[in-house]
């Protein structure tokens with residue numbers, strides 16, 4: 222089938238590459254000339270494992286192409302996917318500027334029946350606004366080609382995006398036209414080998430399902446972060462509690478890892494946008510507001526622990542950071558906990574020496590050259606001249622470091638672990654004090 226995808230970011234590129242991989246002809250459209258140039262030169266503008274190979278292979282096979290020309294895109298696909306960003310507006314609601322911009326462009330160029338598939342995360346009612354925008358743009362030029370607008374939210378996780386897309390837990394399709402539902406079912410059939418994962422439902426339920434999923438996952442994390450603060454204060458170990466509750470299949474082990482807060486381009490903005498939706502219907506979203514507030518506070522936890530350890534005298538100190546991206550296996554820094562920590566350290570007069578396997582360039586793009594930030598390209602080099610080490614992102618390569626070498630390098634022998642990736646006894650045995658989340662600090666015991 223011929224597919225057009227507006228937006229060549231995390232979702233658009235993964236969707237495009239995976240749909241091409243199963244035999245469709247995909248044309249990706251983006252307004253960002255720089256991104257399209259990189260893609261047309263066999264590069265990939267983001268870091269996502271496996272994506273570069275998949276794009277290169279499908280481009281070479283003639284099934285995947287990139288352009289900045291929307292007219293070409295609209296002429297190409299029966300399916301017109303919208304996968305552009307929906308960043309938070311000033312009041313926290315989803316900013317639909319890009320989504321409706323694409324809708325307008327489709328209306329300006331459409332020359333026959335099209336299925337417009339909304340993959341961006343958008344509030345309930347957006348499909349109606351997309352349809353209306355296309356209708357208005359068509360009316361302005363005196364055409365009225367038939368259009369079906371479908372809600373098809375995306376549930377992939379960055380860092381595992383291709384796997385998630387290729388083997389989805391579910392594919393939600395919101396439509397009021399059974400025939401369109403069947404066409405989407407056919408498009409997704411190659412990802413449905415074991416059993417049918419396509420769920421066709423009404424449009425508004427599909428739109429809300431996306432927010433419900435993210436809000437539920439964010440709630441699990443904030444719940445655990447709140448409990449971690451309680452555990453720490455009462456002398457319990459949150460990691461034991463995590464195992465204790467996760468063993469109940471009604472609770473499960475997934476998404477109950479405590480840490481220094483959730484980040485990324487989805488949970489923070491989607492929880493907020495759902496709150497705004499609730500407020501728009503005069504419903505007070507108490508639970509969602511608490512989830513957000515707990516997360517906001519949790520992002521301060523590492524700084525508070527570091528500040529306390531140095532008696533509030535951080536000026537002139539150097540703190541080493543391992544991990545900058547909001548989670549492992551991505552270079553995405555949107556709402557990353559590392560940003561809050563760095564900004565608090567800088568405000569307190571400290572310097573940061575940081576290492577991340579892939580996010581240094583993005584960090585440099587955000588903060589520019591600053592005298593109090595040094596980005597190094599090797600993890601142990603972050604410790605040179607540092608007073609303490611903080612783990613912010615749980616990249617696999619940080620999991621079994623040489624603790625003796627860490628001890629030898631640090632001015633003050635202390636490790637702050639924002640993701641609880643170490644065995645406290647092992648760290649302490651190397652002569653390092655160990656401060657983590659939801660567990661009592663463990664003083665160095667020495668060898």
Ligand SMILES: NC(=O)c1ccc[n+]([C@@H]2O[C@H](COP(=O)([O-])OP(=O)(O)OC[C@H]3O[C@@H](n4cnc5c(N)ncnc54)[C@H](O)[C@@H]3O)[C@@H](O)[C@H]2O)c1
Nearest residue numbers: 228229230231232251252253305306307319341342375379
């Ligand atoms: N990143 C994720 O893990 C993820 C997962 C599921 C859903 N989502 C949702 O999917 C949407 C896209 O997210 P993303 O992370 O891929 O965004 P992104 O910022 O990485 O990419 C969006 C792209 O859209 C392009 N764009 C903007 N206006 C355009 C236009 N008029 N025509 C063509 N391209 C245009 C931008 O230049 C950019 O390249 C958001 O609504 C997001 O909430 C994201």
Ligand SMILES: O=c1ccn([C@@H]2O[C@H](COP(=O)(O)OP(=O)(O)O[C@H]3O[C@H](CO)[C@@H](O)[C@H](O)[C@H]3O)[C@@H](O)[C@H]2O)c(=O)[nH]1
Nearest residue numbers: 375376377378379442476477478480483484485487547548
């Ligand atoms: O037990 C956990 C699990 C995650 N996190 C944090 O939560 C954030 C989000 O992680 P994750 O969900 O793995 O990454 P995303 O790529 O943001 O994916 C989420 O957001 C996407 C965009 O909407 C959805 O498509 C995905 O299903 C949903 O998992 C990260 O900061 C993690 O460190 C925790 O603190 N504890």
